[in-house]
Amino acid sequence: MQYEIKARPAASVVDIRMAAGESITAEVGAMIAMTSGMTVETTARSKGGQGGLMKGLKRMFAGENFFLNHFSSHSEGQSLILGPQLMGDIIHYPLNGTLIVQGSSWLASASTIEIDASWQGLGKALFSGERMFWVKCSGHGDLFLSSFGAIYEVEVDGEFTVDTGHIVAFEETLQFKIGKAGKSLIGSFLGGEGLVCKFSGHGKLFCQSHNPPSFGAALGPMLKTR
Amino acid sequence: MNSDVQFEISQRPDFGLISVQLEQGQKIYAEPSAMAAMDPTITLKAGLKGGLRKTLGRALGGESMVINTFTADRGPGEVIFAPGAPGDAMHYHLDMNTLLVQRGAFVAHTDGVELTGKWQGAKGFFSGKGLVLLQASGTGDLFFNSYGAILEMDVRGEYIVDTGYVVAFENTLNYQVDVLPGLKTGGKLKSFFFGGEGLVARFSGQGKIWVQTRAVNSFLTWVYPYRPAPKNNS
Numbered sequence: 001m002q003y004e005i006k007a008r009p010a011a012s013v014v015d016i017r018m019a020a021g022e023s024i025t026a027e028v029g030a031m032i033a034m035t036s037g038m039t040v041e042t043t044a045r046s047k048g049g050q051g052g053l054m055k056g057l058k059r060m061f062a063g064e065n066f067f068l069n070h071f072s073s074h075s076e077g078q079s080l081i082l083g084p085q086l087m088g089d090i091i092h093y094p095l096n097g098t099l100i101v102q103g104s105s106w107l108a109s110a111s112t113i114e115i116d117a118s119w120q121g122l123g124k125a126l127f128s129g130e131r132m133f134w135v136k137c138s139g140h141g142d143l144f145l146s147s148f149g150a151i152y153e154v155e156v157d158g159e160f161t162v163d164t165g166h167i168v169a170f171e172e173t174l175q176f177k178i179g180k181a182g183k184s185l186i187g188s189f190l191g192g193e194g195l196v197c198k199f200s201g202h203g204k205l206f207c208q209s210h211n212p213p214s215f216g217a218a219l220g221p222m223l224k225t226r
Numbered sequence: 227m228n229s230d231v232q233f234e235i236s237q238r239p240d241f242g243l244i245s246v247q248l249e250q251g252q253k254i255y256a257e258p259s260a261m262a263a264m265d266p267t268i269t270l271k272a273g274l275k276g277g278l279r280k281t282l283g284r285a286l287g288g289e290s291m292v293i294n295t296f297t298a299d300r301g302p303g304e305v306i307f308a309p310g311a312p313g314d315a316m317h318y319h320l321d322m323n324t325l326l327v328q329r330g331a332f333v334a335h336t337d338g339v340e341l342t343g344k345w346q347g348a349k350g351f352f353s354g355k356g357l358v359l360l361q362a363s364g365t366g367d368l369f370f371n372s373y374g375a376i377l378e379m380d381v382r383g384e385y386i387v388d389t390g391y392v393v394a395f396e397n398t399l400n401y402q403v404d405v406l407p408g409l410k411t412g413g414k415l416k417s418f419f420f421g422g423e424g425l426v427a428r429f430s431g432q433g434k435i436w437v438q439t440r441a442v443n444s445f446l447t448w449v450y451p452y453r454p455a456p457k458n459n460s
Contacts, residue, residue: 006439007375010240011313013439029444031406032391033377033437036384036428040406069406081377083439085448087312212448220452 001110001142005090009151012090013083014107014144023072024142025115026108030069030082037075043068066103066117066133082108084146086212091151093143093206098172101145103133104212105168110141121176132164132213145169149210160199165211171203228319229367230336235315239375242315244307244333248298255293255341256307256334264296265303271295293341307333309371316370316393316436324363324397330442331370331393338366361397370394374440382432389425390441396433404428 001024002017013032016024028042044067071080084090084107093099095113100121109115119136137143145151147168154160156174163181170176177198199205231254232247246254248268258272272294296305309315310330318325320339335341342361362368372393379385381399389403406426429435 006377007239011374011439013375013377029447031388032439032441033379033385033387036386042406081437083374085440085444087374087440216449216452219449220454223449223453225456226453 003092003142003144005092009089010087012088012146013081014090014092016080016082016108018071018073018078018080020073020076020078023070023111024080024108025068025070025111025113026082027106028067028069030084030107031071032081032083034071034080035078037073037078038080039072039074041070041072043070068115070111072111082144086146086148086215088147088149088208088210089151090144090146091206093145093169094141095137095143096140098136098138099143099169100172101135101137101143101169102167103135105145105147105206105208106135106137107144107146109137109143112141113137113139113143145206147206147208147210148212148215149208152207152209154205154207156199156205157202158200160205161196162199162205162207163211164195164197165213166207166209167197168206168208170199170205173201173203174199174205175201229317230319230338231367233317233367233369235317239314241312242309242371244315244317244369246305246307246334247302248296248305249302250298252336253295253297254305254334254336255295255339256305257332258292258294260307260309260333261294261296261305262308263304263306265298265305267298267301267303268305269297269299271297307369309333311371311373311442313372313374313438313440314376316372316376318368318370318394320362320364320366320368322365324361325368325394326359326361326397327368327370327394328392329358329360331372332360332362333369333371335362335368336366339364339368370436372436372438373442373445374438377437377439379435379437381429381435383430385429385435386426387429387435387437388441389427390443391437391439392427393436393438395429395435398433399429399431399435401427401429 001022004015006013006015018024090107100119103117114137116136117133119134121134145168151168179196179198181196231252234245235242236245237243248254261270272292315333332341340363370393376393404426
């Protein structure tokens with residue numbers, strides 16, 4: 001699989017070239033354009049560990065589901081252009097092991113990678129208000145991550161604290177603990193800082209310059225009620 | 227590519243800004259609200275252009291019925307056009323041919339270009355908000371814009387583009403609006419097909435397509451859950 005990331009950093013897309021027999025999985029809606037020698041299959045996965053396809057279909061309208069498109073090339077020289085919803089960058093991560101990715105930052109992964117959207121290691125309840133979920137990616141292959149705004153890499157060695165909304169992905173070698181930014185929970189929220197993730201150990205952490213839930217919260221009050 | 231007016235597109239690809247240098251007497255026609263700045267030598271006249279039928283056609287195409295005319299009648303001068311959405315801007319020189327432009331992507335054109343709404347019949351109707359097109363033909367300059375960057379594709383054979391990402395294409399290409407193959411099983415749509423998501427335009431033949439790297443609908447889908455909850459009537 002060959003790829004090129006274009007229009008970086010604000011309006012980036014990834015142009016993936018596939019040989020016969022190769023395949024890739026992306027979220028429904030990520031496909032911008034493609035050549036015609038490809039088959040597409042759609043499946044559903046539930047976010048946050050609540051199983052059942054029927055249940056999933058009902059929850060779809062609440063944005064609780066995760067629909068995946070599997071693109072398989074059946075002839076040489078096929079290509080596919082994928083892009084995220086928000087303005088921002090895309091990076092390629094050669095996965096060999098496990099990476100925890102924030103739901104909105106997972107763009108696509110090779111079909112050799114196992115994706116588990118029900119991973120709740122960071123605690124589900126804490127994030128429900130911020131509409132966050134996590135995708136645990138494991139295996140070996142190409143993984144594409146997107147960010148809201150620019151993306152930067154932090155080589156954690158010791159301790160590092162990030163606001164949860166700024167996390168793109170992190171390696172599983174890192175330990176993490178959810179906490180509040182200030183001393184008291186109320187103080188943290190009043191200060192505008194929400195929940196933070198305290199990482200420790202050694203490993204790579206990818207962060208985004210902008211926080212999608214903060215942007216959503218800034219726009220929300222200007223929209224009509226549901 | 228040659229052009230009838232002198233122009234420059236700066237701040238690409240994220241914030242494409244079009245500045246056009248008009249010679250004395252030259253005109254340019256633009257979508258209302260596209261003008262960001264202009265020299266005092268230029269006169270702006272708002273109004274309907276091309277008669278009622280064409281005007282209604284444009285309205286059908288999703289562009290406003292009013293087209294603003296900028297004339298450099300007091301000497302040469304500059305007009306700067308800034309599209310509404312953050313994204314790229316593009317110039318295309320029409321030479322006795324036709325370009326189809328997605329609703330909202332039109333910015334401006336020079337004399338010699340005729341802009342009409344093109345009723346797409348069933349294929350456009352089916353798409354709903356998906357693919358509503360304006361038709362630009364004749365000889366002259368055309369400027370259009372996108373949300374996100376613009377990728378230019380040279381199609382030979384077949385190519386598939388999600389309808390929300392089509393900016394413009396040459397009419398030498400045939401197209402058909404279809405559902406993304408995975409959303410159809412045995413000719414029946416899967417139950418979770420909804421809201422225009424997954425509609426694609428299947429192009430065939432030879433010609434150029436301009437594709438944008440972000441879609442407004444996709445962004446709206448993202449922002450939707452942040453709408454305030456209705457107040458309780460208790």
